[in-house]
Amino acid sequence: MNFSKQRELILDVLRQNPIHPTADKLYELVRPLMPSISLATVYRNLNQLVDNGSIRKISGLDGAVHYDHCVEKHYHFICTCCNKVYDVPYNVAEDLEQKLKSFTGLEAQSTELTFKGLCSDCQKSN
Amino acid sequence: MNFSKQRELILDVLRQNPIHPTADKLYELVRPLMPSISLATVYRNLNQLVDNGSIRKISGLDGAVHYDHCVEKHYHFICTCCNKVYDVPYNVAEDLEQKLKSFTGLEAQSTELTFKGLCSDCQKSN
DNA sequence: AATAAAAATGATAATGATTATTATTATCAA
DNA sequence: TTGATAATAATAATCATTATCATTTTTATT
Numbered sequence A, B: 001m002n003f004s005k006q007r008e009l010i011l012d013v014l015r016q017n018p019i020h021p022t023a024d025k026l027y028e029l030v031r032p033l034m035p036s037i038s039l040a041t042v043y044r045n046l047n048q049l050v051d052n053g054s055i056r057k058i059s060g061l062d063g064a065v066h067y068d069h070c071v072e073k074h075y076h077f078i079c080t081c082c083n084k085v086y087d088v089p090y091n092v093a094e095d096l097e098q099k100l101k102s103f104t105g106l107e108a109q110s111t112e113l114t115f116k117g118l119c120s121d122c123q124k125s126n
Numbered sequence C: 001a002a003t004a005a006a007a008a009t010g011a012t013a014a015t016g017a018t019t020a021t022t023a024t025t026a027t028c029a030a
Numbered sequence D: 001t002t003g004a005t006a007a008t009a010a011t012a013a014t015c016a017t018t019a020t021c022a023t024t025t026t027t028a029t030t
Helices: A005-016 A023-030 A039-051 A096-104 A120-124 B005-016 B023-030 B039-051 B096-104 B120-124
Strands: A056-058 A066-068 A075-079 A085-088 A110-117 B056-058 B066-068 B074-079 B085-089 B110-117
Touching: A005 A023, A005 A039, A023 A039, A085 B096, A096 A110, A096 B085, A096 B110, A110 B096, B005 B023, B005 B039, B023 B039, B096 B110
Parallel strands: A075 A110, B074 B110
Antiparallel strands: A056 A066, A075 A085, A110 B110, B056 B066, B074 B085
8 A cells, every 4th residue: 555645644643633523624634734735635535545444434424524543343422512423332232234134134344323412511511 | 283285295205205315316206296396495395304303314325315204213224336225124223322321321312323235136236 | 355474485596515627746667 | 767657736516405585375363
């Protein structure tokens, strides 16, 4: 696998800011470190990193796709108030693909489990 | 709850075409029955139907939001080849919200579980 | 039934996220 | 060093969705 400076930087910044950012947010984070970088380059490299399995997409949020530097099996909780994305450990629901197969015969290549609700921060402030 | 002719028609067509269509696809299906209807009206009414719990959104597909006339608890399988959305019965994974709560303390208002892979049709044709 | 108020519509402009295009630049093997 | 290939920055184009607004429909009230 070949890495351009831009792709390396994007991956580094994503790994050092595990906040499940959007492409736009990542652009904002990367720009101070490489002011000449283009938003299109951010999108292009994020897609490539997803394709080669280095990172993961999180969809299901309002509009924009978010990116996850963690490729270990886990799930997500999205706060309906502040829109923050929280990680949910895998042991909340294990072997879903296996259950899918035994119930339906279908074989899953990937599984996305996302909960929505109020996070504890937003519960307090209401 | 109040229903305009347009809203009633949109809901009817969605219920009679349980193919998890996008707003655009639904517009295409409704137009022959009411040629004067506007795409904006389709979007507006779909949002209202979602808000009052008559239908559900499915996100996580490439780009567009899909709509589900079935509000019973269930999950989805999306074919990575033909992009069709299949229903997955609830008993594949029950009480996920309860498990989430006991593991993390978080309370989910909604849960979305989506598998991706090749459907049996697409497996055959490859 | 008449009518004022409220809600919904159709048409279309505007927005926001993402992808495509294109001319230019970086990388690297021969 | 050259030529081939891949990647880039800039920006135009696309696609899904929402906002706007003048007009029409529905609803409630007299």
